[in-house]
Amino acid sequence: MKDICxxxxxxxxxxxxxxFRPFVYNTAMxxxxxxxxxxxxxxxxxxLEGTPNSIELFLHTLRNEAPPLSKINNIAIEHREVRNYKEFSIEKSDDNDRVITLISPDVATCKECEMEIMNSKDKRFHYPFTNxxxxxxxxxxxxxxxYDRPMTTMEKFNMCPHCNEEYENPRDRRFHAQPNACESCGPRVYLTDRYGNEITTQDPIEExxxxxKEGKIIAIKGLGGLHIACDGKNEGTIKLLRERKSRPSKPFALMMKDIDTVKQYCLVNEIEENTLKGIKRPILLLDVKDNILPFTIAxxxxxxxxxxxxxxxxxxxxxxxxxVLVMTSANVSGLxxxxxxxxxxxxxxxxxDCFLLNNRDIHVPIDDSxxxxxxxxxRIIRRSRGYxxxxxxxTDIKExxxxGSHLKNAFCISKEQFAFLSQHMGDMDNLEAYKNYEYNVKHFKNLYNIKPEIIxxxxxxxxxxxxxxxxxxxKKIPVQHHHAHLVSCMIENKINEKVIGIAFDGTGFGTDGKIWGGEFLVCNYEGFERAGHLNYVKMPGGDSAVKEPWKMALGYLFKTYRDExxxxxxxxxxxxxxKIILTMLRSNINSIETSSMGRFFDAISALINLKMKVSFEGEAAINLEAIxxxxxxxIYNYEINFVNETYVVNTDNIIKSIVEDIAKNINKSIIAKRFHNTVIAFTLEMTKLIRSKHKINxxxxxxxVFQNEILLKRLYEKLIENNFKVYIHKDIPCNDGGISIGQLVIANYKEKNMEE
Structure with a gap:
């Protein structure tokens, strides 16, 4: 008899x-x-019971050939007394709230399922919920x-005998696929008019x-919410959608039939193609190949x-x-x-004009990434579906x-060694947005049994x-906005040392009560020192200057020329x-000072008459980069002053040079690029000065602002050329969608210091 262990x-x-369980079952068999x-x-x-060699082969397969959607964090193995099991079986799940379990994100349709829905001889031919x-x-x-079927929104759908057979068979691809269904037992799609009255039709999808094709605008319920869709080549319909949605210029996302279609309209490299075709399927920003598609899309x-x-x-x-379909998130602006x-x-x-709905409930709304x-x-800009x-x-954090932030919000909640960065929540401009936020926080708390000790x-x-x-x-702990930005980058890159942190964004409340955003901080997880910043400029009208960049441009002109x-x-x-804005600037009425790099970009965009008013955040800066x-x-002339032990970029000469270029009728595209070059140049010089002073590399x-490819790419390359070690974002957004994880880590370090 063979040795059994x-x-x-x-x-x-x-x-x-x-x-995972069918993989284990089949490997064991x-x-x-x-x-x-x-x-x-x-x-x-x-x-497991078997010969030592068989168990070793099993463990090798477990470690090296696990299912593609799984992610193994740890495998713990104990030797136990033999029980002489007669077979290998799949046991019923335990409900145990003592320890945390990780959940897979929603993922794209696999090739096998895709082939089934296109095969007229298959049971799931054209079935829109195949998985x-x-x-x-x-x-x-x-x-x-x-994660079992009764714990999901599929609970109300009883599987037919055929689907149940697949579900119960460990050798089947659909073994314990919790959303498993077919046309005879699963969710269904149906078409309604704009008032919700169902339209009788044999095939709602074909209709x-x-x-x-007739130019109608349709709301389509998808995986994590509804999209508003229309023909991506019909300029008239796209214009009508802009009017109805009150969205004058913010780009619409597109969904294209396949990768070959994408290559007709966009430049696509190998990494971009792999990202587009992967299981996460984000919206990917691509350079336009030509202008065949309607200008009104973007x-x-x-x-x-x-x-x-x-x-x-x-x-x-x-x-x-x-x-090509326009496929934009279905929401009323700001909601x-x-x-x-x-x-x-x-x-x-x-x-x-119509709705294509279905009766499978969405428990957690989730936008496209x-x-x-x-x-x-x-590099992720909006972290949501698929991520x-x-x-x-x-390590070493409390619950x-x-x-998170006011704009582009995503909260972060932790248990044990895991910090869960939520899906994109959007801007917190109203109570409805907060109610959605609150619903999702409650869901995460219940899901992982989290009772936060620190806020x-x-x-x-x-x-x-x-x-x-x-x-x-x-325990309530406030965190400075830009410190949180930089720590989020440090956490992502797994570094815990002092760094020169460069935080460029639109708005963040500073420790001096002013609005920061062009910051050079020497920081670690525990705290920061403000080593440098962009000079302060008055922001006439406060937040209205964000929506009307010409006011910011006037603020810069006033700082540079005063009454001239x-x-x-x-x-x-x-x-x-x-005249009203100049009066506000002279009298210092409703004109808070800001060091924001985002507002500096806005000002230049308005100064060259590119974008005087914006309809979405970052529009002026995006247009400036695009031209x-x-x-x-x-490079324009600039000055760096040393004031009160802090390096300050003086923008006066930059503004004067741009005004001179405007007077000479220099092309806007040249001014825009010279401005980008100048920001890169003074940022590099500031970083070198701070390195020399603080001995940090x-x-x-x-x-x-680092969503700007010209700025990020060129500055990164220049810093590397000057022997800096440079850390940038990849999996966590560099924008406000990533700061909550920085807040979480800083708050834990602050709390530890309080205890000590």
């Missing part, structure tokens, strides 16, 4: 809802092992753990396609936001006559994404809730979220409006 194995990580496998809230437990253990909804349908922008189909329904919307059927009809009826490939790597709720591992929030005294945070239960301001540059602004003449290498770059 027993090993008890605990696998932690993302091991539920990803085909292939190696003639006995015992069992089951899901628990801690992870997957495996009890298996390798693909489909996860995070958006989970109500609680462990939707016909309506799109006015004054040389990039398009493109994604490939990521659900069976999406695949079925395309045919020989539809290969969260719509994800419930009744809410959709109520809020979107004035925007769309946005990414960009810069310096040869995918959330994948955690970031951090903490970090509220971290932005130190700005007037933010909606900060005021709510102060009323929360737990030449206002003839502003040809499109009424003289009386200019840059890449061949131009000129590591640099972290963070803040929304």
């Amino acid at each position: 027993r090993k008890y194995v605990v696998v932690t990580g993302i091991v539920q809802g990803v085909g 292939d190696n003639e092992l006995k015992g069992w496998v089951k899901n628990t809230s801690e992870g997957v437990y495996i009890d 298996c253990t390798n693909c489909g909804p996860r995070f958006s349908i989970i109500k609680k753990l462990p 939707t396609k016909n309506l799109i 006015p004054n922008n040389n990039r398009l936001g493109v994604m490939l189909p990521y659900t069976p329904l999406h695949h079925l919307l395309f045919d020989d006559n539809i290969d 969260p994404i719509v994800y419930k059927n009744e809410e959709a009809v109520e809020k979107l009826g004035d925007i769309v 946005v990414a960009r490939v810069i310096l040869g790597e995918e 959330a709720p994948m955690p970031i591992k951090i 903490t809730l970090a509220y 971290a929030y932005d130190m700005h005294p007037d933010l909606l979220l900060s005021n709510f945070a102060k009323k929360d239960e737990g 301001v030449n206002t003839s540059i502003f040809t499109s602004i009424p003289e009386k409006n200019i 840059c003449d890449e061949r131009e290498s000129g 590591s640099v972290a770059l963070s803040g929304g």
Whole structure:
């Protein structure tokens, strides 16, 4: 008789809802092992009996060939007394809230499922909810753990005998695929008019396609919410959508039929192609190949936001006559994404002509992610579907809730060594946005059984979220905005040392009560010293200067020229409006000072008469980057002063030089590029001065301004050339969508110092 031994194995990580148990079962059967496998809230437990060699082969396969959607964090193995199991079985899941279990994000349709929906002989031909253990909804349908069908929004759909047979068969691709269904037992799609009345039709998807071809605007319920869709080649319909949605110029996302279609309209390198075709399927910002598609998709922008189909329904919307769709998030401006059927009809009826809805509920709304490939790597701009709720591992932290930012919000909540950065929540401008935020925070708390001891929030005294945070239960710790930005970059890059942190963004409340945003901080997790910054400029009208960059431009002109301001540059602004703003500047009325790099970019955009008013955040700066003449290498004069032990960039000479270029009728594209070159030049010089003073060689770059490819790429290269060690963002957004994890870590370090 062969020697038999027993090993008890605990696998932690993302091991539920990803085909892990059938993988274990089949591997055990292939190696003639006995015992069992089951899901628990801690992870997957495996009890094995067999020859030492067979168990060793099993463990080798476990470590090296796990399912593609799984992510193993740890494998713990114990030797136990032999029990003489007779077979290998899959046991019922345990509900145990003592330990945390990780959840897979929603993932794109796999190739096998895609082939099935296109095969007229297959049971799931044209079935829009086809999925298996390798693909489909996860995070958006989970109500609680462990991840079993009764804990999801699929609970109400009873599987037919055929689907149940697949579900129960460990050798089947759909074994314990919790959303498993087919046309006879699963969710269904249906078409309604704009008032929610169902339209009788044999094939709602085909009818939707016909309506799109006729130039209609359709709201389509997808994986994490609704999209508003129309023909991406119909300029008239796109203009109408802009009017109905009150969205004059913010770019629309596009969904294209396949990668070959994308290559017709955009420049696509190998990394971009892999990102587009991967399981996460973000909206990827791509350089436009030519101007075949309507200008109204992305006015004054040389990039398009493109994604490939990521659900069976999406695949079925395309045919020989539809290969490009506008696919924009369905929400009223400033409000969260719509994800419930009744809410959709109520809020979107004035925007769309029809609704393509379904009866599978979305438990957690989740927007599309946005990414960009810069310096040869995918970098996330908006972290949501496909990425959330994948955690970031951090040691030695307490259960903490970090509220995040006012704009582009994502909160961060932690348990044990895991920090969960939420999906994109949007801007916190109103109570409805906060209610959506609150719903999602509650879901994360319940899902992972988290009771935060620490509450971290932005130190700005007037933010909606900060005021709510102060009323929360737990130790309240305010965190400076730019410090949080930089620590988020440090955490991502796994460094815990002092760095020169360069934080360039639009707005952040400073420790001196002014608005920061062009900052050079010497910092670590515990604290920071402000080593340098952009000079202060008055921001006339406060927040109104963000929406009307000409006011910011006037602020810069006033700082540079005082009473000798030449206002003839502003040809499109009424003289009386200019006089009002000048009076405010002279009298210091409603003119808070700012060192913001974002506002500096806005000012230059308005100064060259590119963008006087904006309809979305960052529009002026985006347009400024878009027109840059890449061949131009000129740099404007600038000054760096040393004031009170701090380096300050004096912008006066830059403004004077730009005004002179305007007077000489120098092309805007040349001025724009010279400005970018100048920012790169003075940032490099500032960093070298701070290195010399503080003896620090590591640099972290963070803040929304670093979404600018010219700035990030050239500055990174210049810093490397000058022997700096440079850390930048990749998996955590550099914009405000990433600061909550910085808040969380800083608050934990501050709390430790309080205890000591």
